[in-house]
Amino acid sequence: MWKARISVPSKVSPGTAVTVKTLIAHPMETGFRRDAIGAAIPRDILTRFEARFMDEFVFGADLHPGIAANPYLSFEFVPPASGTLALMWRDQRGQEVRETLSIEIAAT
Amino acid sequence: MRCLLLFCVLPGVVACHMPEGSEPRATDVSQSPVLPLSGLEFQSVDVQQLQADDFANPGMLWVDRGAALWTVAEDDRSCADCHGEAERSLRGAAASLPRVRDGQLVNLEGQINRCRERQGRADLAYDSEMMLALSAYVAHQSRGMPRSVAISGDAQPFWARGRDYFYARRGQLDLACAHCHESYVGRQLRGDRLSQGQSNGYPLYRLEWQGLGSLHRRLQFCNTGVRAQPFAAGAQPYLDLELYLAWRGAGLSVEAPAVRR
Numbered sequence: 001m002w003k004a005r006i007s008v009p010s011k012v013s014p015g016t017a018v019t020v021k022t023l024i025a026h027p028m029e030t031g032f033r034r035d036a037i038g039a040a041i042p043r044d045i046l047t048r049f050e051a052r053f054m055d056e057f058v059f060g061a062d063l064h065p066g067i068a069a070n071p072y073l074s075f076e077f078v079p080p081a082s083g084t085l086a087l088m089w090r091d092q093r094g095q096e097v098r099e100t101l102s103i104e105i106a107a108t
Numbered sequence: 109m110r111c112l113l114l115f116c117v118l119p120g121v122v123a124c125h126m127p128e129g130s131e132p133r134a135t136d137v138s139q140s141p142v143l144p145l146s147g148l149e150f151q152s153v154d155v156q157q158l159q160a161d162d163f164a165n166p167g168m169l170w171v172d173r174g175a176a177l178w179t180v181a182e183d184d185r186s187c188a189d190c191h192g193e194a195e196r197s198l199r200g201a202a203a204s205l206p207r208v209r210d211g212q213l214v215n216l217e218g219q220i221n222r223c224r225e226r227q228g229r230a231d232l233a234y235d236s237e238m239m240l241a242l243s244a245y246v247a248h249q250s251r252g253m254p255r256s257v258a259i260s261g262d263a264q265p266f267w268a269r270g271r272d273y274f275y276a277r278r279g280q281l282d283l284a285c286a287h288c289h290e291s292y293v294g295r296q297l298r299g300d301r302l303s304q305g306q307s308n309g310y311p312l313y314r315l316e317w318q319g320l321g322s323l324h325r326r327l328q329f330c331n332t333g334v335r336a337q338p339f340a341a342g343a344q345p346y347l348d349l350e351l352y353l354a355w356r357g358a359g360l361s362v363e364a365p366a367v368r369r
Contacts, residue, residue, distance in 0.1 A: 003176075005163065005169065005172065023164065023166065027319075028318070069166075070166045070169060072164055072166070
C-alpha cells in the first residue's frame with residue numbers, strides 16, 4: 001500500500017481541538033462488481049481505522065464496502081499535552097499501515 | 109429585380125431548414141471555435157471544492173507517488189539525476205505538449221517514455237500506476253500556467269487531422285465530438301452537464317473511475333459512449349486529437365490533477 005497523506009497543524013494552542021485529516025490510497029473494491037467477462041471481482045477493502053494519542057484511543061472507524069476508493073477520514077480531538085499520534089489502517093486480510101506524527105503544544 | 113430578391117431570401121430559407129448544430133464544422137482556423145471554459149466550471153460545487161483542496165484532492169496521491177519515484181534510481185539513475193528538482197526544471201513543460209519531435213507528435217506520456225528509452229528502460233503502459241504517478245507529478249509542475257501549443261509548421265498536419273477527427277461523425281450513435289462538446293455545451297446529458305471537452309486537467313481523478321486516468325482513457329470512454337470502437341491508448345488519432353484539443357483550449361490553466369465526476 002502507498003503512503004498515506006496526513007495533515008495536522010504544526011503548532012497547537014493548549015486546550016484547543018486539533019483537526020487531523022487523512023487520505024490513503026486504497027481501491028476499496030466492493031466485491032459486488034464484475035469484470036468485462038462477467039467474473040466477480042473479489043472484495044478488497046479496508047475494515048478499520050484507529051488513532052491513538054500516547055497509546056490512548058482517540059478515534060476509530062469501521063469501514064464497509066459502501067465507502068469509496070481512497071478513503072478520506074478527518075477527526076478532531078484535544079491533545080492534553082505534546083506527544084505522538086499513531087494512526088493505523090487495517091485491511092480485510094489483517095495487513096496494517098501505520099503512521100506516527102508528533103503534535104506539539106505551543107507554549108503561551 | 110426578382111432575381112436579386114431571390115438571392116437575398118435564399119440564404120435565410122436554407123438556414124431555416126438546417127437544424128441548428130446538426131452538422132458543426134470548424135470554419136475559422138485562426139482561433140479556437142469556442143471561448144475556452146475549463147471542465148471545472150461544469151462540475152458541482154462539491155467536486156470543485158474537492159479539486160481546490162490540495163489535501164483532499166485524491167489525485168494528489170499520485171502526485172506524491174510521482175515525487176517519490178522521481179528520486180528512485182533504476183540502474184543507478186533516477187529522473188532527478190538528469191532533471192534535478194522537477195519544481196524548477198519541469199515548470200511549464202507540460203503546458204506546451206503535445207509537440208512535434210523528430211517528425212512524431214509527442215504528448216506527456218510519450219515524452220516520459222522517450223526519456224526512458226534513452227536510458228534503456230522499457231516503456232510504461234498508459235494508465236499503469238507508474239505512468240500515472242509520473243505524468244501527474246510532471247503535469248502538476250505546470251499547474252496554473254496557461255496552455256499554449258504550436259500548431260504551425262511540422263505540427264500543422266497533425267492539428268488538421270485532429271480537427272477532422274473532432275468534427276467527424278462516428279459510432280452507432282453517429283455523433284461527432286463537436287455535437288456534444290460544441291453544439292450542446294451546458295445542456296444536460298442524463299446526470300451530467302455537457303462541458304466543452306477541454307483537456308487542461310489531465311491526468312485527472314474521475315469519481316466514476318475511483319482513480320486517476322489519462323486523456324486517452326477518457327477518449328476511449330467517449331468513443332464507447334457513442335458506440336464507436338475505441339482506439340488503443342497512445343494511438344495516432346488520439347494524439348492528433350490531443351493536439352487539437354490543447355489548441356482549442358489555449359489559454360486555459362493546467363489543473364492537473366483535476367477532479368471530475
